[in-house]
Amino acid sequence: MSMTDALRFIAECRQDTAFRGMLYGFGKPQEFRQFILDSGYDFTDSEMANVISNMKLRAADEFEAEEIAELGQLYTILACPEPLSACAACRGGCH
16 A cells, blocks of 8 residues: 555546546445556555645645545545545544
8 A cells, every 4th residue: 555556546537537537436435445456556545635635735726726625525425434424523534
């Protein structure tokens, strides 16, 4: 597992609209996580959170920071094993 893989995953989401579009087809977190592994990425939720945080701080402008934040939110929604309301209540503690 690595932050490098999380960074590469976010970069691919930003650059490849077809890849990013595939993410919206997953109904279960297990399917989404398997897609990530099958796509050649291996990272933890914590590593993803660190990458998103660092990328937002280094964003060139507010629009780039917003795009990165939205990708982080999408990841959280798709990867979360609990209903979103439960994740909001635990502030990501389930990851």
